Amino acid sequence: MKVFKFGGASVQDVDHIKHVAKIIEQCKEEKLLIVISAMGKTTNALEKVAEDFFNGRQEHALRLFSDIKKQHLTIAKYLLVLEFNDCIARLSDLFTEVEWLLHDKPVREYNYYYDQIVSVGELLSTSIVSSYLKEVKIDNNWIDVRDILRTDNHFREAIVDWEFTTNAAETLLLPLFEKTNLILTQGFIGSTTDCESTTLGREGSDFSAAIFANIFNAENLTIWKDVEGVLNADPRIFPEAIYLEHLNYAEVIEMAYYGAQVIHPKTIKPLQNKKIPLLVKCFLDTGLPGTRIDGERAIALPPVIILKNNQALISLRTLDFSFIEDEPIRKLYNIFNTLKIKPNLIQTGAIGLQISVDDIPAKIDAFGQKASLYFDVQIEKGLNLLTLRHYNEESLQKHLASKEKVLMQENEVTVQAVYR
Numbered sequence: 001m002k003v004f005k006f007g008g009a010s011v012q013d014v015d016h017i018k019h020v021a022k023i024i025e026q027c028k029e030e031k032l033l034i035v036i037s038a039m040g041k042t043t044n045a046l047e048k049v050a051e052d053f054f055n056g057r058q059e060h061a062l063r064l065f066s067d068i069k070k071q072h073l074t075i076a077k078y079l080l081v082l083e084f085n086d087c088i089a090r091l092s093d094l095f096t097e098v099e100w101l102l103h104d105k106p107v108r109e110y111n112y113y114y115d116q117i118v119s120v121g122e123l124l125s126t127s128i129v130s131s132y133l134k135e136v137k138i139d140n141n142w143i144d145v146r147d148i149l150r151t152d153n154h155f156r157e158a159i160v161d162w163e164f165t166t167n168a169a170e171t172l173l174l175p176l177f178e179k180t181n182l183i184l185t186q187g188f189i190g191s192t193t194d195c196e197s198t199t200l201g202r203e204g205s206d207f208s209a210a211i212f213a214n215i216f217n218a219e220n221l222t223i224w225k226d227v228e229g230v231l232n233a234d235p236r237i238f239p240e241a242i243y244l245e246h247l248n249y250a251e252v253i254e255m256a257y258y259g260a261q262v263i264h265p266k267t268i269k270p271l272q273n274k275k276i277p278l279l280v281k282c283f284l285d286t287g288l289p290g291t292r293i294d295g296e297r298a299i300a301l302p303p304v305i306i307l308k309n310n311q312a313l314i315s316l317r318t319l320d321f322s323f324i325e326d327e328p329i330r331k332l333y334n335i336f337n338t339l340k341i342k343p344n345l346i347q348t349g350a351i352g353l354q355i356s357v358d359d360i361p362a363k364i365d366a367f368g369q370k371a372s373l374y375f376d377v378q379i380e381k382g383l384n385l386l387t388l389r390h391y392n393e394e395s396l397q398k399h400l401a402s403k404e405k406v407l408m409q410e411n412e413v414t415v416q417a418v419y420r
């Protein structure tokens, strides 16, 4: 069995969905589990609906949601004839669920509402793709992943309950493969024991696909992208980026951890644990070999460049001049854990330390308040964090020499610099 994952970019409009169907058609003799994300930028649009709803702008939230409805209905109209009515019935049920919620007043925390609203994106996209596959006579079974993928109730960053999910996948999904070769389901979303929708963190569909690949010991997982494969940098920022034919799991997990947006950081572990190869293939040209990621040693790599903008540099100094040892570090990590802040770079000194983190204003404000009980806190915003792996003199010169650096760290393989 194989697992395919199509991201939002691959199902963004009518033509792209037709193209997805062509790719699936070529593989329809094999058992395939297909994981799909919300169309194009739907998740961003749904985030705005959630924000408006929670902040009391109900009318505006409903208007924005109505635009999302229209986009999906238009795509369904262009794609479907015979399957149109069934599909519209399913979409309408999903729309109604969200609209009911939007007519209420928020009484729970923001992250709960975020997940109830944002999760509909994947349910809508998979409903349309499933109907279109049926329309072109590709038999498939649409599954609501919330019946299978169980999580805790950490809304927006839910943690997967592997035991429940494995059991549900084996008992509910596997038997379906006796009737059809294709099962189609949603990435990114899951549900709690109380049947509340959850999400796994932005861009989490890659992780969903890896979870199923792990559970079913898949032959491989293919993530279809709008690029040739994995490149040594984001081609939108570095147009001279080079295509990489092969990478090992360790390299990709490092790249993703440092912020390369090509694969979700949690994707690799479930694959590495079962030695399942990950193929990143070009959606637009299926003849291209793509990038293979596995446990084999990688050949020498060119410098890999990862740029993260919008960094806040937090400088802390103990109030009583005590050393940065057990107690202050423990306090600091407690605050990080409570606020779910992930430090991107830390440098310690005798009585102070500097930390570069993603600038999410609500989190930074809360951090400042909590940390100022123990530390003198200074925060500088609007910075960039550049990571260079497998660096050489030329890449250091090219990417960092002219930058106004405020913090820099270096080891044999990696250089990281925060600059203005």
Ligand SMILES: Nc1ncnc2c1ncn2[C@@H]1O[C@H](COP(=O)(O)OP(=O)(O)O)[C@@H](O)[C@H]1O
Residues within 6 Å of the ligand: 006, 007, 008, 009, 010, 037, 224, 225, 226, 227, 229, 230, 231, 232, 233, 234, 235, 236, 260, 261, 262
């Ligand atoms: N190292 C990299 N290699 C390839 N693509 C990258 C890399 N870093 C960032 N990207 C960007 O990731 C984009 C694909 O990701 P995304 O738009 O999230 O796709 P999807 O919606 O399919 O998940 C590419 O178009 C490319 O610009």
Ligand SMILES: N[C@@H](CC(=O)OP(=O)(O)O)C(=O)O
Residues within 6 Å of the ligand: 006, 007, 008, 009, 037, 038, 043, 044, 121, 187, 188, 201, 202, 203, 204, 205, 206
């Ligand atoms: N739709 C979700 C999940 C996801 O993984 O999307 P994509 O595969 O398009 O990155 C998001 O945008 O975060």
